[in-house]
Structures are given as structure tokens and as C-alpha cells.
Amino acid sequence: MTEQANQKHAAARGPRPQMPVVAVVLAAGFGTRLDPGHPKQLLEVGGKAVISWSVEAFERHPAVTDIVVVVNPQVRAQIEGLLGSCTKLRMVISGGSNRADSTVEALQALASAGIPEEAKILIHDAVRPFVNARTIDACIEALDEFNAATAAVKSTDTVLLGRDLGEGTVVGSVPDRGRTFRAQTPQAFRFHTIRSAYDRAAHDPDFQATDDTRAVLEFMPDEMVTIVAGDETNIKITRPEDLLYAERIAASLDGQDVKRQAMEEMHQMLASALGQ
Numbered sequence: 001m002t003e004q005a006n007q008k009h010a011a012a013r014g015p016r017p018q019m020p021v022v023a024v025v026l027a028a029g030f031g032t033r034l035d036p037g038h039p040k041q042l043l044e045v046g047g048k049a050v051i052s053w054s055v056e057a058f059e060r061h062p063a064v065t066d067i068v069v070v071v072n073p074q075v076r077a078q079i080e081g082l083l084g085s086c087t088k089l090r091m092v093i094s095g096g097s098n099r100a101d102s103t104v105e106a107l108q109a110l111a112s113a114g115i116p117e118e119a120k121i122l123i124h125d126a127v128r129p130f131v132n133a134r135t136i137d138a139c140i141e142a143l144d145e146f147n148a149a150t151a152a153v154k155s156t157d158t159v160l161l162g163r164d165l166g167e168g169t170v171v172g173s174v175p176d177r178g179r180t181f182r183a184q185t186p187q188a189f190r191f192h193t194i195r196s197a198y199d200r201a202a203h204d205p206d207f208q209a210t211d212d213t214r215a216v217l218e219f220m221p222d223e224m225v226t227i228v229a230g231d232e233t234n235i236k237i238t239r240p241e242d243l244l245y246a247e248r249i250a251a252s253l254d255g256q257d258v259k260r261q262a263m264e265e266m267h268q269m270l271a272s273a274l275g276q
């Protein structure tokens with residue numbers, strides 16, 4: 001078919017339906033390393049709950065179409081209350097006993113909802129409140145070329161891989177620092193890829209993972225997980241001392257959200273005025 005005929009053909013079919021870009025925000029943890037009595041996803045940083053910061057980052061992002069939040073019974077009611085005005089929130093579902101189980105619950109809910117196999121899924125820790133639009137963009141765009149991607153930052157420390165001796169740990173190996181990264185979230189996947197990875201992982205009773213890329217690396221060895229630029233401010237609130245740093249980051253972002261929102265609205269208005 002000629003280029004012209006191709007265009008006519010495409011026009012006759014009408015606009016292609018938009019492929020969903022779904023943010024899955026994991027908030028079903030118990031914060032045992034911080035304070036289990038006060039779940040960290042509900043703590044206030046810069047005057048706003050941690051979960052609100054992280055969900056709002058996706059609510060605000062123009063390419064994200066849907067948001068799913070995964071919770072535990074201890075935080076459900078408060079999170080539902082906090083996210084009442086989120087227009088992209090489709091489901092608040094119950095998580096599992098560890099992070100990977102919570103991801104699996106979300107994937108099952110998305111499958112039951114009939115999400116397309118090609119949908120882009122961004123899995124994010126609720127306790128990384130300062131994820132920025134650039135990192136979200138990079139994850140979404142990476143999936144045009146790869147089926148899996150993770151945000152990460154280059155390690156400035158030399159990373160040591162330990163070898164357990166039973167009574168202590170010795171250095172097992174020292175990877176080249178230039179090739180070491182610290183994983184962050186979002187971690188992004190085509191729906192078929194992450195679902196196949198966890199379907200296979202379900203048959204391995206020894207499978208344990210602290211992130212989702214590990215499931216792809218172990219069970220989908222033909223898939224490459226590309227690394228996209230995270231950010232030093234995209235911290236994970238894990239221990240009490242992280243809260244001090246989080247307050248400093250929140251203070252440095254003060255007002256930026258509002259400015260960014262205004263810019264995005266202006267760009268959208270311009271785009272529709274120009275008929276794009």
C-alpha cells in the first residue's frame with residue numbers, strides 16, 4: 001500500500017483508542033522499620049500525607065490514564081478519605097503479605113477489569129512521595145522500545161556484594177562502580193510482560209523479591225529491563241531519619257506543583273487551540 005493509501009486507510013478507521021497507562025501505587029506495607037503504629041504512607045511531610053504526594057504525581061501527569069492504589073486494612077479508610085478528589089483513581093484494592101504479593105493482587109484486579117495486554121503499567125512505592133514528571137515520562141516512553149523499565153540512579157558509592165559465612169559476612173565481589181545503580185520506582189512494564197513474569201514466579205516457592213524487575217529478570221530472561229533516569233529526590237521513606245530529609249525536599253518543592261500544573265494546563269490549551 002502507498003503512503004497516501006495508508007493514511008486514507010488509517011483515517012477511515014478513525015482515531016486509535018488510547019492505550020491505558022496505569023499507575024499502581026503500592027501502599028499496603030506496615031512500615032516496620034519506621035513506626036508500625038503510625039503507617040508511613042499516612043505520615044505528613046510538608047503538610048501533606050505521603051500517599052497524597054505520590055498519588056498526586058500520577059494524577060497530575062497528563063499521560064497517566066488510571067490509578068490503582070493497593071492498601072492494607074489498617075490504612076484503607078484513611079487513604080480512601082485522602083484520595084476522594086482523585087479523578088483517575090479507579091480501584092482501591094487489598095494487598096498481600098509482602099510487596100510482591102501486593103503487586104500480584106493489583107495485576108489480578110487489572111486482569112479482571114479487562115485491561116489490554118499492551119497497556120503500560122507503572123508500579124510505584126507509595127512511600128516515594130517526590131517522584132517527578134520527568135521520571136514518569138521516561139518510564140512511559142521507555143515502553144515504546146522495551147517491555148520493561150526501571151527508574152534508577154547511578155551509585156556514587158562502591159557497592160559490595162556480600163557472601164554469607166553463617167557467622168558473618170565477607171566481601172564476595174566488587175562490581176565495577178560505573179555499572180552499579182540504586183533501583184527506584186516507578187518500574188514500568190507492558191501488562192503482558194509483568195503478568196507472565198509473576199505467573200511463572202508463582203510456580204517457584206523460593207521466589208522472593210524486593211522489586212518487580214526481579215520477577216522479569218528471573219522468569220522472562222529474553223526481556224531486557226532498561227534503566228531510565230531516576231532522581232536523588234525520589235527517596236523511599238524507610239527509616240525515621242528519612243523524614244528529616246523528606247521535609248527538606250518538600251520545602252524545596254513548595255509552590256512548584258502549582259506552577260507546573262499551570263504550565264501543563266497552558267500547554268494543553270495551546271495544543272487544542274492549534275488542533276493537535
Ligand SMILES: Nc1ccn([C@@H]2O[C@H](COP(=O)(O)OP(=O)(O)OP(=O)(O)O)[C@@H](O)[C@H]2O)c(=O)n1
Pocket residue numbers: 026027028029030031032033034041070095096097098099100102124125126127128236237238
Ligand atoms: N505487603 C506489602 C509491603 C510493602 N508494600 C509497599 O511497598 C512499598 C515499599 O516497601 P517498604 O518501604 O518496605 O514499606 P513497608 O513494607 O511498609 O516497610 P517495612 O519493610 O519497614 O515494613 C511501600 O510503599 C509499601 O507500602 C505493599 O504494598 N505491600
Ligand SMILES: C[C@](O)(CO)[C@H](O)COP(=O)(O)O
Pocket residue numbers: 099125182183184185210211212236238
Ligand atoms: C522497589 C524498591 O523501592 C527499589 O529500590 C525497593 O526494592 C523496595 O524495597 P523494600 O524492601 O520493600 O523497602
